[in-house]
Amino acid sequence: TEHFADRARERGYSVEIHWGEDLGRSSISFSRADDNAYTAYLDSVWQEYQNAPDALDALIDARLDVLNQMAESAAAPNASQIFPNIKSDAWLEAAKAMRREGSADPDEILNQPLAGDIHLVYMLDTGNAFRDMHRSELGELGIADEAALHDKAIANLRQYAMSRIEAEAYDGGIHRLVLDGFLDAALLLILPQIIDTSDFPHGIITAVPARDALIYCDANDPDAIRILQEIAQDLFAAAPYAVSAHLYRLKDGELSEYTPD
Numbered sequence: 036t037e038h039f040a041d042r043a044r045e046r047g048y049s050v051e052i053h054w055g056e057d058l059g060r061s062s063i064s065f066s067r068a069d070d071n072a073y074t075a076y077l078d079s080v081w082q083e084y085q086n087a088p089d090a091l092d093a094l095i096d097a098r099l100d101v102l103n104q105m106a107e108s109a110a111a112p113n114a115s116q117i118f119p120n121i122k123s124d125a126w127l128e129a130a131k132a133m134r135r136e137g138s139a140d141p142d143e144i145l146n147q148p149l150a151g152d153i154h155l156v157y158m159l160d161t162g163n164a165f166r167d168m169h170r171s172e173l174g175e176l177g178i179a180d181e182a183a184l185h186d187k188a189i190a191n192l193r194q195y196a197m198s199r200i201e202a203e204a205y206d207g208g209i210h211r212l213v214l215d216g217f218l219d220a221a222l223l224l225i226l227p228q229i230i231d232t233s234d235f236p237h238g239i240i241t242a243v244p245a246r247d248a249l250i251y252c253d254a255n256d257p258d259a260i261r262i263l264q265e266i267a268q269d270l271f272a273a274a275p276y277a278v279s280a281h282l283y284r285l286k287d288g289e290l291s292e293y294t295p296d
Contacts, residue, residue: 039063042095046103046164065102083129090125092277097129101137103164114176116160117168118195119188121220121243123278124152130167143169145184151281151292153243155224157188165217192218193225200229208252208259209266216247220278223249227288238286240293242267245274254284260295 040050040063048065083094122130131141144167145157158165159172168176178184200222201213212222212229220243222229232239234253240260241251244267252259264282271280284293 038091039095039098042092043099043102046099048102083132087125090123090129092275093123093125094129096276097126098133100164100166101130101133103161103166112159112161112168112172112176114178114187115191117176117178117184117188118158118160118165118192118218119155119185119221119224120158120165120218121149121153121223121278122146122156124154126278127154127156143171145170145181147181147185150283150290151279153279153281153283155185157184189224192221193228196222196225196229202230207262208256209262210251212249213247219247219249220245223283223285223290226251226285238284241283241285242281243278243283244268244271244280245278246276248274248278251285254286254293257296264295 037052040052043050043063043065051064053064084091087094127144127146130144134141134143146167147155149155157168159168173180173184178187196214196218199214203211203213205211210230212226213219214222223241223243226239226241226249230239235255237253237255239251240254240263241249242263243249248270250263250266250270252263254260260282267282268280271277282293282295284291
């Protein structure tokens with residue numbers, strides 16, 4: 036409960052914990068300077084945490100993302116604010132659970148499975164935060180269908196990222212792309228357009244252990260893959276906004292989960 040409250044304070048909320056007779060009757064109230072107040076009940080969060088104790092931060096972040104969405108819903112978005120991002124199974128399930136709790140359709144969250152435990156989730160940049168976008172918003176944004184949504188999101192990411200990306204190289208054949216701390220993992224979606232893939236004829240092994248981390252190496256370098264796996268696991272374990280500890284192979288534009296020998 037205190038961890039949930041601390042994460043909310045990091046996002047600028049004033050927080051008040053209301054203790055009930057038990058966890059099921061306890062809640063947390065959140066408010067901002069706009070005078071809007073929001074309440075989250077803790078029983079379902081606790082149950083999900085019991086089922087997936089390693090996913091606590093993802094569960095909390097999904098709920099806070101929904102609160103951000105509610106707080107920003109009054110502002111009319113436009114298509115230039117659409118971006119793709121990469122989220123974990125745990126994040127997506129928590130976001131859907133919170134919509135169910137609010138009697139909203141969980142399938143309104145626009146997403147596509149990528150590989151393994153990661154998903155592409157379409158987000159709207161509200162200026163203060165990113166929030167997931169919903170199917171019901173496609174029309175008002177002038178987006179015809181999900182294919183057009185994908186094209187627009189990727190184009191926006193490419194336009195935003197290309198002048199901001201920094202490439203870093205480390206010992207052992209490890210590479211990292213750095214963007215802004217929010218969409219770094221999403222660079223996986225345009226990686227073939229960022230790097231010279233002819234340098235990697237056997238493909239690339241990559242990882243997105245955290246929101247702010249995209250690392251990769253040559254798929255034909257077993258020593259580098261071993262190092263990459265260790266780095267990915269360390270970053271995933273330490274990250275406040277973790278995504279996935281798994282490795283993925285990118286070859287000929289196709290992404291698949293990779294299991295080291």
